[in-house]
Amino acid sequence: MATAVETLDKLERRITIAVPVADVQAEVEKRLKVRARTAKAPGFRQGKVPMKMVAQQYGYQIENEVLNDKVGRAFNEATSENNLRVAGYPKIEPKTDESAAEGTIAFNATFEVYPEVKIGDLSKAEVEKITADVSEAEIDKTIEILRKQRVHYHVKGEQSAHGDGGSDLTAKSGDRVTIDFVGTIDGVEFQGGKAEDYAFVLGEGRMLAEFEAGATGLKVGETKTFPLSFPADYHGADVAGKTAEFKITLKQIEWAHMPEVDAEFAKSLGIPDGDLGKMREDIKANLQREVLNRVKSRTKDSVMDALIKNSELDVPKTLVDQEVDRLMDQTRQDMAQRGMKVSDMPFPRELFSEQAERRVRLGLILADVVKANELQAKPEQVKAQVEEFAQSYEDPQQVLKYYFSDRSRLAEVEALVLEENVVNYVLGKAKVTDKPVAFDELMGNNAQG
Template sequence: MATAVETLGKLERRITISFPLTDVRTEVEKRLKVQAKSAKAPGFRPGKVPLKMVAAQYGYQIETEVLNDKVGRAFNDAANENNLRVAGYPRIEPKEDSAEGVLTFDATFEVYPEVVVGDLTTVEIETVKAEVSEAEIDKTIDILRKQRVHFHTKGEAGEHGDGGAAIAANGDRVTVDFVGSIDGVEFPGGKADDYAFVLGEGRMLPEFEAATIGLKVGEAKTFPLAFPEDYHGKDVAGKTASFTITLKKLEWAHLPEVDTEFAKSLGVADGDIAKMREDIKVNLEREVAGRVKARNKEAVMDALVKTASLDVPQALIAQDSERLADMTRQDMAQRGMNIKDVPFPAELFAEKAERRVRLGLILSQLVGDNKLQATPEQVKAQVEDFAQSYEDPREVLKYYYSDRRRLAEVEALVLEENVVNYVLGLSKSSSKVVAFDELMGSNAQA
């Protein structure tokens, strides 16, 4: 039996559930007898263990299961009878003042809120667009060349000699010995032999690189180096050290020529450079389209958060905070990080979880009201789009359609795109052109 629904707050509700103690005892005895048929104990054949011994071993567990089943069933029945949309899980607490022979529990829970989206025709949204020019293709080719760089001794003549002066400069790979000290005392991590790095890549502190530039092989130099206050090495952060470096090896960067062989190394079978540039352009345009879509989706989501009015269930925020904490923990573990003693309090993720839950409720309302669900045709088109960038598109199709969870992820993406298109179609949207570098440097996430 359940009492009428009590309203405790905007979303919080309470139902009191009660049932006779005899109902619980009857069900416990019934389950104990079933358990006794397969119970084992020393000195007894299977199924011949006395019921008292079975009760002593399994009684608590079975009683807990019966209570959970009865309370859960009674709560679900009450929620259905009252047409309640329960958000999250109820908090079940026994009541101390139960009548004799009656078990009574309070079920406290939240319900889903009313979502008022607002007038989307008055919303102003700025979207972005970008183009891929020849300059971007050239920059990408330069990056690809640098990824295939190989080094040769600087200053030597011959096929791989640069013919230049053997003096360290930006772009060169240097191999050095170095030792650092603070107040005349060497410190941990301040010494290394045969340490190689490329000048200009920023791997070393600016003072270190500046001192290395201009050295010849065999030369040494002593210089002061001020560690930043936020330096990762806490023992030296904010302190000034004296370093001595000795240049032991100097190599220049030999970038491959943009020729037939270079094109072949990028997968162009016949080595046609024009085809290579076209392939690069297609890939860049696909990347740009993805980033533009992400930026524009984020702009729409921001507008929806500002426009919609709703109360967000705390139970859903707590659940999503836990989910985000678990995802972060798993991601760090997969990266090989030692997270054994690293705390992951869900509270750290509460702000992000609140936005995710809020958006989820808004999108659900929009989709339901305007029939924006993903169609099978849209889902298939999205999967085929994913497959275009893979060598065997059929394997990609198989990958998604063989697992309902993977396909559900695609459906969610399509659904979000439907919402974005719907909102942009109603709102006062404007568009601006953003530079390629600005777009590629952004990390918009929906």
């Protein structure tokens, strides 16, 4: 059925598949007879349509199905006989020359095979193991962020349960102001340059600095006109790099009141008895959990970089192409979920090529390391990982049920455990250097919010 294997490139192979015409015809006739039992045609009862008409209606489709089945079976047999591990899908095309034996239909099957992976001496690999601590200062910062998240506003100058905001009735940083504004360029209003009852908080950076400066220091009812230069890279192309004149009228000033760190505040964070000590312990535990996850992630990245650097292999183009397709589909879905129209948006494949190649390369390396060192995820490891996930939820049993009731969800956990097994294995072999990282740097300066 198949000829010898031809080597076209490092990983590319080709075999010729010859399918006997008589076998194809026999199978086509067999399937046509089966189809005839349920075939319908005007003027005939179901199952009574003449075979000639059945062949005219279904013959081409059934012949293609038979050829696909027989070629696919022959391809699988040939690759199995030759101990070939096929990467991706083969490209099967009819053979156009005259070399096919009489009474056969010949096809060329071109495909790639999985590469040999050579892992270097891991004792020479250099890996950074990230470390980070959670101090009382980090807990204090987090409490401040939590207070800011619960801020509420009172009209400045009016008495409220929390006071009147003081005697200074001008707008300043931290106040929420409500304004009317209109902007013009060369005396002409432009799109997006006018609004009424527009509210924003001074000092948050939502508006351009010149705009915030224009509102700062005004009292309710006051008006101010000032120039504003839009940056050259401003998102509004029509005004980017131009200077506008804005006129603003201040209509309301509200001052910010943040809750006190007391029992009520602790209760709002889920501490039933309002104990501030328990609140701090709870915050610390959450921060430590997040720090641990980020430390593991950064250390894992270092390990993966070391594995790539210390490995030699050729990467199948077919697998890279498939990964590019997957990344493109994922990106489209993510953008569509954010409400963006992606149907007419171009997605150049080269934007995803480097990431796809790295993922495929790393996947092949990991598979080799796991197989060679028996690092597969054990059931008890998977169970422990799920239980760890469950600790951060109010109802851990629901989390356990969520994972163990769905094989695909459990497979995601198994993949995480497998990666951790590889990381621990490499850390046990490589030259490991502890690298302390500041809390704010590890959390990206905004992770606490």
